[in-house]
Amino acid sequence: MQRTLAYWFVASTGRKSPTSPWLAIAAGLTALFVAIPLVYIFFRAAGAEPAAWQRLLQARLWQLLGNTLLLVVAVTCGALVTGVSMAWLTERTDLPGRNVLRAMLALPLAIPAYIGGIVHLALLRPRGGLILLALEEIIGRPVATPSPLGFWGAAFILTLFTYPYVYLLSGAAFRSLHASLEEAARSLGRTPWQTFWQVTLPALRPGLMAGALLVALDILAEYGTVALLRYETFSSAIFVQLAGRYDRSAASVLSAVLVILAILILWAELRVQGQRRFTQIESNWRPAIRITLGKWRWSAFLLVASVVSASLLVPLGVLIGWSLQAFADPQTLEAVFRAGSRGFGSFVWNSLWTSLLAALLATALSLPVALLSVRYPSRISRFIARFCQVGYALPGVVIALSLVLLINRTLPFLYATPLVVVLAYVLRHMPQAVRSSESALNQLSPSLEEAARTLGRTPLQTLFQVTLPLILPGLLAGAALVFLTSLKELPATLLLRPPGFDTLAVRVWVWAGEGFYVQAAPAALILVLAAALPLSFLLRQEQIFSDSSIS
Amino acid sequence: MNTLDIQHLSKRFANARFAAVNDISLALKNGEILALVGPSGCGKTTTLRLVAGLERPDAGEIHLNGRVVASDTVFVPPEQRGVGLVFQDHALFPHLTVSENIAFGLRGRKSAEIRTTVNEMLELVGLTGLASRYPHALSGGERQRVALARALAPRPVLVLMDEPFSSLDADLRGAVREQVRSILKAMQATVIFVTHDQEEALYMGDRLALINQGRVEQIGAPEEIFHTPATRFVAEFMGASDFLRGEAIPEGIRTEVGWLPQPAYVSQPVQVEIALRADDVDFELSETGNAVIVERFFRGAFNVYRLRLDSGQVLHAFKEHTQILPVGARVRAYISAGHPLAVFQNGQVVSNGAE
Numbered sequence: 001m002q003r004t005l006a007y008w009f010v011a012s013t014g015r016k017s018p019t020s021p022w023l024a025i026a027a028g029l030t031a032l033f034v035a036i037p038l039v040y041i042f043f044r045a046a047g048a049e050p051a052a053w054q055r056l057l058q059a060r061l062w063q064l065l066g067n068t069l070l071l072v073v074a075v076t077c078g079a080l081v082t083g084v085s086m087a088w089l090t091e092r093t094d095l096p097g098r099n100v101l102r103a104m105l106a107l108p109l110a111i112p113a114y115i116g117g118i119v120h121l122a123l124l125r126p127r128g129g130l131i132l133l134a135l136e137e138i139i140g141r142p143v144a145t146p147s148p149l150g151f152w153g154a155a156f157i158l159t160l161f162t163y164p165y166v167y168l169l170s171g172a173a174f175r176s177l178h179a180s181l182e183e184a185a186r187s188l189g190r191t192p193w194q195t196f197w198q199v200t201l202p203a204l205r206p207g208l209m210a211g212a213l214l215v216a217l218d219i220l221a222e223y224g225t226v227a228l229l230r231y232e233t234f235s236s237a238i239f240v241q242l243a244g245r246y247d248r249s250a251a252s253v254l255s256a257v258l259v260i261l262a263i264l265i266l267w268a269e270l271r272v273q274g275q276r277r278f279t280q281i282e283s284n285w286r287p288a289i290r291i292t293l294g295k296w297r298w299s300a301f302l303l304v305a306s307v308v309s310a311s312l313l314v315p316l317g318v319l320i321g322w323s324l325q326a327f328a329d330p331q332t333l334e335a336v337f338r339a340g341s342r343g344f345g346s347f348v349w350n351s352l353w354t355s356l357l358a359a360l361l362a363t364a365l366s367l368p369v370a371l372l373s374v375r376y377p378s379r380i381s382r383f384i385a386r387f388c389q390v391g392y393a394l395p396g397v398v399i400a401l402s403l404v405l406l407i408n409r410t411l412p413f414l415y416a417t418p419l420v421v422v423l424a425y426v427l428r429h430m431p432q433a434v435r436s437s438e439s440a441l442n443q444l445s446p447s448l449e450e451a452a453r454t455l456g457r458t459p460l461q462t463l464f465q466v467t468l469p470l471i472l473p474g475l476l477a478g479a480a481l482v483f484l485t486s487l488k489e490l491p492a493t494l495l496l497r498p499p500g501f502d503t504l505a506v507r508v509w510v511w512a513g514e515g516f517y518v519q520a521a522p523a524a525l526i527l528v529l530a531a532a533l534p535l536s537f538l539l540r541q542e543q544i545f546s547d548s549s550i551s
Numbered sequence: 552m553n554t555l556d557i558q559h560l561s562k563r564f565a566n567a568r569f570a571a572v573n574d575i576s577l578a579l580k581n582g583e584i585l586a587l588v589g590p591s592g593c594g595k596t597t598t599l600r601l602v603a604g605l606e607r608p609d610a611g612e613i614h615l616n617g618r619v620v621a622s623d624t625v626f627v628p629p630e631q632r633g634v635g636l637v638f639q640d641h642a643l644f645p646h647l648t649v650s651e652n653i654a655f656g657l658r659g660r661k662s663a664e665i666r667t668t669v670n671e672m673l674e675l676v677g678l679t680g681l682a683s684r685y686p687h688a689l690s691g692g693e694r695q696r697v698a699l700a701r702a703l704a705p706r707p708v709l710v711l712m713d714e715p716f717s718s719l720d721a722d723l724r725g726a727v728r729e730q731v732r733s734i735l736k737a738m739q740a741t742v743i744f745v746t747h748d749q750e751e752a753l754y755m756g757d758r759l760a761l762i763n764q765g766r767v768e769q770i771g772a773p774e775e776i777f778h779t780p781a782t783r784f785v786a787e788f789m790g791a792s793d794f795l796r797g798e799a800i801p802e803g804i805r806t807e808v809g810w811l812p813q814p815a816y817v818s819q820p821v822q823v824e825i826a827l828r829a830d831d832v833d834f835e836l837s838e839t840g841n842a843v844i845v846e847r848f849f850r851g852a853f854n855v856y857r858l859r860l861d862s863g864q865v866l867h868a869f870k871e872h873t874q875i876l877p878v879g880a881r882v883r884a885y886i887s888a889g890h891p892l893a894v895f896q897n898g899q900v901v902s903n904g905a906e
Contacts, residue, residue, distance in 0.1 A: 447642035450605050453629040454636040455656030455705065469646050 020459060023376075026368035031384045033365070034430055037402035038259065038390055044405060045256030048249035056253055060237065064254070068233040068261070071154060071226070072219045078159035079215045080208065083166025086307060089300055091174040093291045096301050101308060102171070106164050106539055108311040110531035112488040112505065113161035114224025115524050117148070118512045119315040120157055121228060124148045154231040158222060160311040162215045168539075169211040173204045179289070192291065206272055213269035214392075220262050221395030223491035224509065234258040238397045239491055248405065255398040262393035270386055319528065322521030335519050347523060351503040351530070354418060355486035358425035359479040362433040365426070366478065370437035371467075375446065385438065389431040396492035399424045403496060416498040424496055425486040432485065433478040440474020441467075477541050480534035487531050504530070552617050554741040555579040555602065555709055560611035561765075562597055571597040573765035574611070579709070584735060584742040586756030588749060589788070594765040595745045599711045602743065603636050604629035616708050635702030637712040641694045643686040649673070649697050650682040656705040672700040675734055691719050692727050699731060703738055710735070710742045716751065728754060749789055753777065761785050778890075783898040786826035791893075792867045793832075794824040799901060804894060807860050808832075808841060808884045813891055815902035823901060825886075826893045829855055832868040833887035836876065840883030842866070844876060858884050 089095050090102045108116070123131045126147045147153060181203065185195040201208075223235045234254055241251040293300050326332045337344045366388070373385035391399075403424055407415050414420055444467065452462040468475075490505050497506060504527040511520035557577040563570040572594045579585050587595040600606045602613055604620065604627060613621040615634070620627040635656075643652050650669045657665045673679045676696035686694060695715060702710055715731070716724045732755055735742055744755045752759050753773045761768040761776065761784075769781040780786035783794065797806035799815040804823060811825065834842065834856070845865070846857040854870045866884055870876070886892070891904020 445640060445642060447638040447640055448644060450603075450629070451636065451638060451642040451644070451701075452655070453605070454603055454632070454634060455701070456630045456658065458628070458630055466644060470644075 023368055023372055024381075027372040027381070027384050030365045030369050030430075031387045034388050034390055034427055036406065037394060037399055037427055040402045040406055041252060041255050041259060041398060044249070044252035044402075048253050052247075052249045052253055056250060061254075061257065064232065064234050064237055065257070065261075067151075067231065068220065068235075068258075071151065071158070071231065071233060072216050074151075074155040075158045075162060075219045076212050076216045078155060079163040079166050080212050082159060082163040082307060083168075083211065084170050084204075084208065086163070086167050086304060087171040087174055089304055091171055093293050093300065094297070095293065095304065096297060101304050103539070104308045104312055105167055105304070107532065107535065108161050109164045110484070110535045111161060111312070111315055111528050112224065112490065112531075113158055113222065114228055114490060115319075115508060115528065116161050116311065116315050117157045117225040117228045118508070118517065118520070118524070119318045120148050120153075120310075122517050123314075123318070149229050149231075151231055154226050154229045157225055157229065158219060160307075161225075162218055163307075163311075165214050165218070166208065166211040169207045170204055173207045174200075177203055209272040210269055213265055213272065216265050217262055217269070217392050220258065220265070221397075223395070223397055228512075234261075235395050235397050235491065238395075238401065239495070242397065242401055242404075242495055248401070251401050252405075255401055258395060259393055259398055262395065263390070266389065266393040269392075270389065316528070319521050319525045322518045323525050326518045326522055329518070332519050335516075336522055344523070347502045347504050347507045348526060348530075350418070350501060351487055351505065351527065354422050354425065354503065355483045357422050358429065358486045359433075359483040361422070362426045362430050362482045363437065363475050363479045366430065366433035366437040367475070369434050370441050371463075374438055374441040375449075385434060388434045391428045391430045394428060396424065396428060396489055397495065399427050400492040400495035403427075403492075418498060418501050420496045421493055421501070421503075424492040425482070425489060428489065428492065429482040429485050432481040436474055436478025436481060437471070440471040440477075443474070444470050473541065477538055480537050484531050484534045484538075487527065553578045553614075554581045554583075554616060555743070556612075556614040557598075557602070558612045558614075560598070560601060560613065561609050562594075562601055562606060563609055570594075570609075570765045572601065572608075575762075575765070575767055576611075577760060577767065577770070579741055579743065581741055582739045584732075584740075584744055584755060584757045586744045586746060586752035586759045587762055588746055588752035588756075588759055589762035589768075591747050593762045595747075595762045596713055597765075598762070599636075599713055599743060599745050602709070603634050603711055604632050605636075633705070633708050635705065635707035635710040637698050637702045637710065637715045639714045639717055641686075641698040641715075641718070643694055643697055643701070645686050648683050648685055649678060649689070652686070652697055653700045653704050655701060668704055672704045675703075675737065676700045677730070692723050695719060695727055696730070699734065703734075703740065708741065710740045712742060712744045714746055715744075716746075724751075731755075761788060763788075779900075779903045780826065780893050781900055783824065783826070783895040786893050786895070790828060791826035792829055793827045793865065794895075795827055795866065796862075796864060797823055797825055797894075799823040799894060799896070804902070806886075807862055807864065808866075808886060811886060811892065813894070813902055813904055815894060817896070817901055821896050821901075823894050823896045826895065827866065827886070827888075829867040829869045831886060831888035831892065832858075832866050832884060833870075834858060834868055834882040834884040836880055837883035838881055840881050842882050842884045844878050844880050844882060847876070847878060858882065860884065 086105050090098045090105065095101065121129075123129055124147065125132070126149070148157065177200065182195050182199055185199040186192070190198060220233075221235060222233070223239055226233050227236045227239065234257065238251050238254045238258065241247045241254065326336055369385055369388050372381040403420055407420055414423075448466055448470065449462050452466045453459070457465060488505065490509060493503055493506055494509065497503070502510075504523045508520045508524045508527060511517075511523070555578065557575060560572055560575045561570055562572040575594075575598060577585070587598060589595050597606060601608050601621070607626055608621050610623070611621075612619060615632060619625050620632055644655065647655065650673065653669045653672050654665050657668055660668075669682070670679070673682055676699060678693060678696055678700070681689065681693065686697070689697065695718075698715070699712075702712075716728060719727055728751065744752075746752050746755070756773060758771060759773055759776045760770040763784050769776055769785045776785060777789050780789060780791075787794075795806055795808070797804040797811070798820050799805075799817050799822075800820050801814060801817060803813055804811040804815060804825060806825065815823070817823075834840075842858040842860045844856055845859045848855040848857075849872070851872065853872050854874060856868045856870060856876070858866045858868060860866060868884065876882075891902075893900055894902035
């Protein structure tokens with residue numbers, strides 16, 4: 001019986017000995033776990049009274065859909081253009097200062113977009129923006145600056161803080177691309193310009209597509225920035241229904257539409273991922289020759305420098321300035337350290353332990369899934385691995401909604417505990433853990449595990465003595481990624497936290513919403529620094545968003 | 552009692568059109584080295600993995616030292632088989648040192664015993680000075696020997712080697728091969744050695760088993776396989792370059808290049824093919840000959856000539872390195888083997904000079 005069950009699991013490509021049923025069960029349970037919020041949202045949406053559907057279809061739905069899609073397309077295009085051009089300039093040309101710029105271009109990933117938005121809003125607000133005031137001071141009369149509010153502002157800010165996804169993916173691809181590929185194109189009569197469009201870019205396309213679709217999913221889920229800049233999308237509308245009007249069936253209907261949209265994008269992303277191949281650095285690999293920019297050198301430098309400034313230096317500089325201001329002013333300082341139920345230390349602690357616990361749980365849960373899909377490939381194991389990516393398609397507000405409803409109904413003792421927040425992080429960020437674990441396992445030759453078996457180790461001993469020690473760096477990378485994104489998470493935390501349970505992200509959001517920028521700055525700065533640590537670990541490992549492995 | 556007995560072993564992978572292993576039976580005596588040789592994808596590695604317990608057979612039985620380890624009702628997992636496996640990519644644990652790698656299979660023994668065994672193995676493979684190195688700091692040949700030491704250390708009943716030299720450079724391969732064979736013989740190990748290289752198989756094996764499309768084509772001593780191939784496939788795999796068509800009668804074989812007086816086991820005239828190596832063929836310049844020189848390849852120590860017979864069939868012939876003849880010249884080709892040749896009808900041998 002065990003044997004037949006196991007055979008069923010390896011039915012399609014079973015090159016290996018049969019799956020351990022325990023592994024299959026563990027992976028299946030993980031898939032079930034991530035399936036619950038998804039299924040429940042559709043269940044609720046289907047159960048909503050027709051009137052709710054009617055109301056939404058008549059008034060809001062089409063406008064929300066239009067708004068959301070417009071923003072997604074704009075930001076995705078913006079991130080693609082910015083990301084690829086920054087990667088090309090730093091990897092392929094003799095740009096001055098490219099080594100420093102290369103690192104700085106990736107760092108905006110440590111800054112949550114809404115914190116970047118808060119800074120830019122404070123600088124450029126139509127009334128009372130700091131730059132505005134400064135200009136008025138100098139010129140002596142009011143001047144008009146572009147407003148960061150609305151569609152263009154949101155598109156601008158979100159592009160600034162999502163282009164690093166594309167930048168990192170295309171940078172890695174530029175580095176690993178075989179120089180002889182481009183040399184072959186040149187020897188076959190293509191100019192450098194034609195080579196770029198006809199050879200280099202097509203070779204990078206799968207990676208770029210994957211990056212772009214990840215950006216699109218991110219924008220669908222974005223709440224903080226669009227709410228701050230008063231541009232209404234699905235996420236912010238759901239948030240309002242949940243937090244303000246408390247209309248759960250309207251929220252469910254909107255969520256279902258949003259999730260369908262996200263699943264379509266995720267499906268496309270998984271397909272593109274499947275087409276990607278390992279760009280292997282062969283023994284005769286050598287870097288491509290750098291293009292000499294000549295007289296364009298300094299204009300290119302200015303371009304890169306302005307991207308770095310807007311996305312990294314200005315936000316960081318302003319936060320540091322405000323923090324210093326906060327420390328200089330005893331009244332503000334007292335407000336910072338007194339606020340909340342248990343003061344500043346508790347926000348930091350709450351942020352750290354929830355994110356860390358989420359990282360550990362997500363990594364642990366991803367392990368059986370990755371083991372099953374990499375070592376025992378079959379239709380079912382592949383399905384489970386893909387299904388566990390569904391978190392990408394579940395925006396924070398949707399996860400919050402389904403957890404609120406579910407936990408109220410089935411596990412009331414969990415309601416209003418911080419564990420629900422952790423649960424939301426795990427559900428939302430599981431895909432990153434699964435991808436990292438899969439990629440780590442893919443790089444481990446199965447013959448190492450087989451060698452341990454022939455030297456007298458049981459499957460379980462092999463797992464602990466050979467597999468785990470060797471994939472540990474990959475697992476750590478996955479955990480770091482989950483930690484980083486959990487730390488930055490805002491909407492689910494806002495909706496699910498018990499009263500008085502504040503994290504850094506929540507505090508920054510609440511203070512900034514009340515206009516206390518200076519007071520919010522130290523928390524924001526610590527949040528950014530805490531996120532920068534795992535990010536720099538990932539950048540050094542070159543593990544971030546690199547080779548995931550769904551085939 | 553045989554160390555290994557394989558009976559009617561079969562394995563077919565899901566979605567595969569053909570069986571990877573198709574009704575293979577083999578036996579190994581204690582201390583014997585059997586080389587499994589065949590083209591890639593012929594099932595030799597799968598056979599090895601079935602013996603190691605890394606795959607489950609669909610049918611057939613495997614006995615190790617008289618104990619059933621795989622059958623319709625029994626499946627002993629690899630960790631309980633006591634079989635040593637040397638992998639193609641060596642599969643050294645990168646997080647363990649050389650001596651930790653070698654000690655990996657010795658778990659559960661006394662630490663003094665482990666230390667002695669590891670030192671013995673290090674000495675045997677000549678790596679005493681490298682005990683505390685990690686695998687990445689070793690050369691290819693050294694890794695190869697660590698992999699062998701690790702497999703041999705627990706004194707396995709049977710050692711399986713899966714193309715162990717294929718990841719080594721050609722110039723290193725010869726030297727490592729000699730070392731490995733003498734180590735195996737010194738340990739009196741019973742070994743199955745998988746390779747796709749016929750020369751390596753001839754060197755390593757006490758016996759050879761030729762595998763083709765999941766079946767054993769022929770099994771026997773290296774000389775036997777080389778001199779009296781049982782099938783056309785074996786002859787071709789062991790280096791026959793041409794198959795000359797002819798007509799066999801019981802007394803001999805009529806061919807385009809003359810009469811071969813070698814009795815054939817046929818009752819009536821049949822079409823056959825004679826397996827020829829380039830050193831079995833010779834030719835001389837002759838206006839009234841039966842062939843034309845098409846091409847000459849200079850190989851340093853000798854010349855290889857490609858001849859086209861009047862029927863269109865191509866033969867290859869060796870000449871000394873000083874004998875340079877013009878392409879296009881008309882020649883008379885003939886068989887100059889001086890030993891019996893293998894003759895096949897529909898791929899099966901009908902004459903090889905032996906009774």
